[in-house]
Amino acid sequence: MRLSSIRGLTGDGAAAEAMRQIDPDLVAAYPITPQTEIVERFAQFAADGRVHTEFVTVESEHSALSACCGGAAAGGRVMTCTASQGLALMHEILYIAAANRLPIVMTTVNRTLSAPININADHSDTMGSRDCGWIQLYCLDAQEVYDLTIQAVRISEDLDVMLPVMVAMDGFLVSHDMERVELMDDGDVKAFVGTHEPTITLLDDDNPISIGAFVGPEYFFEHKIAQVRSLEASLHVIESVGAKFGERTGRFYGTMETYFLDDADVAFVALGSAAGNVRVAVDEMRAKGIKSGLLRIRSYRPFPMEQIKQALRNAKSVAVLDRAVSPGAPGAPLFSDVCTTLFGLENGPRLISVVYGLGGRDITPEMLLPVGDRLMDLANGKSTPMRQYLGLRE
């Protein structure tokens, strides 16, 4: 294992550093708080000649992803970043990028979708895009942003995958917080991501291709399910790339991370930075003798159903934390997905939904302790409300 350097970087800074070391052919991006630092830092790298990238400052996020699609179709390695309204603006292109099977890596800084307009973290933006066919990876902290961005390049370009990847980090909580980040050498990153050998390229006039055909009902279904199955199959690539990354750096990754889950009676499931708070709460509960644990999911899409079933099967009660709502739906996004995953499981845990942190509303370990109490009630056969808005003034 090579010596790496350690720097103080924000989540945005870590993303930009990873992008610099990956040195893609094209970055087409449009600024939006809290992603702007990524774009600005990358612009400085470009201005200093530290990357060979064509840095295209497009006039909107819709054009940003469109240009990235063009670049990926031309056989280049392309990256971009956005947040919130920007992600919503490029919504139609998200579906197209995935269906065109274009490897693109996009850092998404989670910020709530308007209205009301608010620049702080919640997962409404990426949850709004959970059906677009992209791989969605949620980061705990700046280190994960750096590590997963590098892995994402390899995952997206894998011949068994060939799908775009979103690497999500919580706005301000991760994007703007300075943390200790271990970095790889430039050469190590380049060796890990390898050179891009495109399967799809428009720039081969001896072998012209037509991308984006009109597809009638007699063909469409097969097109779509072929794409869906590829997304599902990419789970094993996320695992294997995570393992290879661990061999290189000592930091092992995969579709999820567990914390004291093996013997847990009560458990929390979470995405993103709030899991850090949950860990502290779990520690406090354990200190009081409660066998508590945490399941943090990294790969939200594709959803690692089998692994989650295995991880949670022995818990008696589980609280699923969502940083987004699904208005009018039977449950918040992650809660619904966990329910579906555990549906039919004999003697499986009882589940409750906890929605927290909308619009950047703070969540602390102290707030989670009463949830732990409720989980204990549930585990002991008492009833408790299935849904809770944690931190809402009612």
Add this chain to the structure above:
Amino acid sequence: MTITLKDLSRRQERFVGGHRLCSGCGAAIAARQLMLAVEGPVVVCNATSCLEVSTVNYPYTSWKVSWYHNAFENTAAVASGVEATFKALRRTGKIKKDYRFIAIGGDGGTYDIGLQAMSGMFERRHRVLYVCYDNNAYMNTGIQRSGATPQYAWTTTSESGLVGRGKVQTRKDIAMIAVAHGVPYVATAAVGSGNFWRDYIGKVRRALDVDGPSFIVVLAPCWRGWRYDQSMTLEIGRLAVDTCAWPLYEVVGGDWQVTYTPRQKKPIREYLATQGRFSHVLVPGNERLVEQIQAEVDGNWSRIQALTSMGAANRA
């Protein structure tokens, strides 16, 4: 060097038959002549449009060049990405050949929904030729009005009836918009009889020689939407130019030059009379509408002539 049909006929056809465009479609002629004009490796980015949906219908494609359809309003952005990546890959030596890039969309995907992306592409100075084939309405979705629809023309969303008289507003001048962006080569062209093929093909070649963005808007008559007999497509295009409803000019580095002056400028009524979409305009009692259209055509033609003499003065 004059382009001859014999020279062109020796070239490989890179836009082939078997597509689903209507018989007699002006856009098909515009696309075919475009591909006869382009020499060397080229990538075409195509907006959602009649052209796109009819020429690449799974599992068939009429394009013998690499072609990418992504969405409706973003063709210029897609082409920007292809062109920028090409530059990066050339720099690293991964691509050796010199490619040209064409973004093609209808008037809908250019004047209206696609205007932002095209504006951005022009402003960033990507080396892409943007070709707008203008059939004066959103034809792909069934003849709805666009920013390119001429005043008083009938469309399904600008019907003439007891109160309405067709499209209320005059049309946008998309070529002027391109000139205002400082695009180094801007031209209008038309699918029409006579030597219009040479005018158009020459402009495509000059546009592709420019090291920067270029723009051509080519009138592509649509008999389904304009209501004329399908065999008349070239004649209608010719008439549009001979009445100065569609002047043919190019603007090179901001200098204007008319490339075809009608020997005798015909009254606009002759153009309107050929098409069912203007039939309500020619009804007795509506002479005022014809006068308005004539005034607009005349004003536009004078303006272009004035800009042309300014250009000549600059060159002198």
Add this chain to the structure above:
Amino acid sequence: MRINRIANPAVLPTVEEIPLGGILGDGGNSVDYLTGMWRAQRPVFYRGRCTDCLLCWVACPDAAIALVSSEVQGVDKEHCKGCGICARVCPLEPKAIEMHEGGVYG
């Protein structure tokens, strides 16, 4: 006349057989799709009158004027949609292409 592929269900692909992203690699294969049955009128070519000016060739929306060594051979009956533009654009008197009623030849 060949049957269009789509009409024949025996060749509709399964999920496994769809190419990556539905991307088409067979550039220009639309020539396999026959549009000749669209015709309601048909062009009749008179080789004896033709001067090979090629105006019909460059005007055809469907590239259906067949050439060999820049000389007109006739009309591609499998793709000609019978629009009649070629006949109108022919500068000769009498024209080297005339439109006749009915789409079927002979």
